[in-house]
Amino acid sequence: MSSVAGLKQSVLQANLDIVRDKLVVATFGNASGIDRNNNHIVIKPSGVSFETMKSEDMVTVHIDGSLIDHHLRPSSDLDTHLVLYRAFDDIGGVIHTHSTYATIFAQAQVPIPCFGTTHADYFRGEIPVTRSLRSEELGERYVTATGEAIVETFSNSDPLEIPAVLVAGHGPFVWGRTPKEAALNALILEECARMAWHTMQLNPQVAPISSMYRDRHFLRKHGAHATYGQ
Amino acid sequence: MSSVAGLKQSVLQANLDIVRDKLVVATFGNASGIDRNNNHIVIKPSGVSFETMKSEDMVTVHIDGSLIDHHLRPSSDLDTHLVLYRAFDDIGGVIHTHSTYATIFAQAQVPIPCFGTTHADYFRGEIPVTRSLRSEELGERYVTATGEAIVETFSNSDPLEIPAVLVAGHGPFVWGRTPKEAALNALILEECARMAWHTMQLNPQVAPISSMYRDRHFLRKHGAHATYGQ
Amino acid sequence: MSSVAGLKQSVLQANLDIVRDKLVVATFGNASGIDRNNNHIVIKPSGVSFETMKSEDMVTVHIDGSLIDHHLRPSSDLDTHLVLYRAFDDIGGVIHTHSTYATIFAQAQVPIPCFGTTHADYFRGEIPVTRSLRSEELGERYVTATGEAIVETFSNSDPLEIPAVLVAGHGPFVWGRTPKEAALNALILEECARMAWHTMQLNPQVAPISSMYRDRHFLRKHGAHATYGQ
């Protein structure tokens, strides 16, 4: 992804993907992507309907937060995206949705256990929940603080092995090497959340699958020894 | 919204919105709007299918209940709408549906707690349930009494801060500054009800989000200090 | 409905209605109607896909079970329909589906309580479950015995006040004054079952609405004092 035009197109497409996949209720959703060569981030504009949104409506900002190219305001969640791009070096796209089941786990403040291979093919373990924000984080810096709470949650884990998080009382943030991969991860997350919810109701005692079984699936798709490309 | 024709169009659109958003089962749904300048209310006619309904089929009545302009009978829920417009000065549109999850809470007589920011962006706290109607309210004045029970429920709260209610054993009434806003609120209410239901099953001990977190979201969209328009 | 051609058309339409309303999984569904003047019953043929079914494929049989006009075999559930038409004088259409939530109550052998006005507008009280069939009823006369168990369930109630039943371990049979009304009742039944299921999980202690509230709704649509036509 070398040109800004290409990045705008792929960010637009990721925004359309999450609508097509029914991960967006009303306007609760946004996607972004980054060009790591010059630290330019492209993100969905605020207050534009998904139906009429065009590639050229995407907003370009520097990773330091300064506006570069825009005729519309960036998504109000921009500052969370910025924190994630700064902290997680290898990610190339970020998605935020309020998709139903992922948001249910975020609201219930329950991590999503890895109950099966659907989950293990994309996430190497449970999807964590952030701590709740402290009162002093709910002021001006709220959107940034949300990103910081996410980064804190990953202090001991690799964000490309668990490319999603549940913000307590809010909803999921999901990422990937590209905006397209982030959108796919957001779709898989929602389905894994739906199945985990029902699995827990059906058998409250069930344990996650073994780490060996999980890695049998995760590692054939990811990492140095992946046996098939994504 | 100055002309009756414009109001009829926006009421028709709100009626179509709730069908598009799958909030209406069979014919259980109706939308209305008010022109506060002359206290004219426009409401869906009774017994006309949503598919063939036209702007000119909308019925106009005075806020005192007298018919002004109609070739069809008004919705059988008219009297509830009238009570709401009389009691809640700032509302401009009212919606009634039997949308699935909101109706489930109404039937279970359980308020919908504010478990997350999806809810807090539109409703400043839990969605209340009315008291049950008394036997003597189930006669001729039944539809009016339904409205009165709603108004009673809001004796200590601002209807524009909580623009929805669950009528016990019946279903939701939702409102807003315009018919369009009421229809959007009805959609968000249904999604919040769906997520709250599943949140409570997943974690029966979970508490609502803090009032500070809730207001961080509600107040950036509503009130004097809103940072972005609706 | 005087001509057989008209009845065939309305039975075809009822069969298409239940597919459109997603009440039919695979081929689990059939609709019939009766011309009471000559006791001719028209029913869906067996083994024809809903997509390609035509009005002239409908099978005509006498209420005594003898075939009158057919180039295809009648639905394998015919004998149940016959028993219902013989026992319930005022019904004009019968529908059988395996619609998801109604079938869930049938499988769980739990009646569907009247928890709200959606239910009360169409059904004057809970939807009953039949007794289980006895071993000796599972032989040759099985399909007829199913009908007899339904009729037994209504020995003390009016089938037009409760126009639906859940056959234990099987699924719903629904009826009405016409095939079209039966199809609408089947749709409302499914939605009431869905809402009742979720209502019971949310509040296991909740009681049905009062008989007075229930009748306030049922009787404005049905019976001698109905205030609006169907």
Add this chain to the structure above:
Amino acid sequence: MSSVAGLKQSVLQANLDIVRDKLVVATFGNASGIDRNNNHIVIKPSGVSFETMKSEDMVTVHIDGSLIDHHLRPSSDLDTHLVLYRAFDDIGGVIHTHSTYATIFAQAQVPIPCFGTTHADYFRGEIPVTRSLRSEELGERYVTATGEAIVETFSNSDPLEIPAVLVAGHGPFVWGRTPKEAALNALILEECARMAWHTMQLNPQVAPISSMYRDRHFLRKHGAHATYGQ
């Protein structure tokens, strides 16, 4: 099914059926078929989107696993399909999906009881869950070992009487006399799983239907005395 071209077409169609029936999330699904005359198996290729897949993209392999005709790699689940065709002589098609409710039972490691006639029309008893795979089965031979665990589960039952299984922590494999029948069984399985899940929540004490009631349904569609063709 005499020609490879015909088999490729019917395998393609089965792959499209499971997408149409919403049994496939992302790319989690594949169908195959066998020509028993020469032991040729046709299976979905790996890494091709369902939208653009053509009949000629299907991969042909011998039942011993050797590639016969392909310009694409076979599905990564091929080895499981091979084990099933070798062990179950009468099956002609195999389907694997991660369909939501069947996968939920697989994850919860709970068999799907036969609670009703929808289930009994297609499956003569509960749908079993395989044992968990042992650590030594999670290496190179993992995909084959999955098939072996399935075959082990059927050591005392007839795979054409129970044409489906839940692989623990993974999802369903389903089969039939043809790819088309396997795809239909996969759809019925998903609906039976959905209804069983809700039945168990509604009435945790409910028992499966009697074997006599079950066989009344299963045997009229299957076996020597079937009274109507499939």
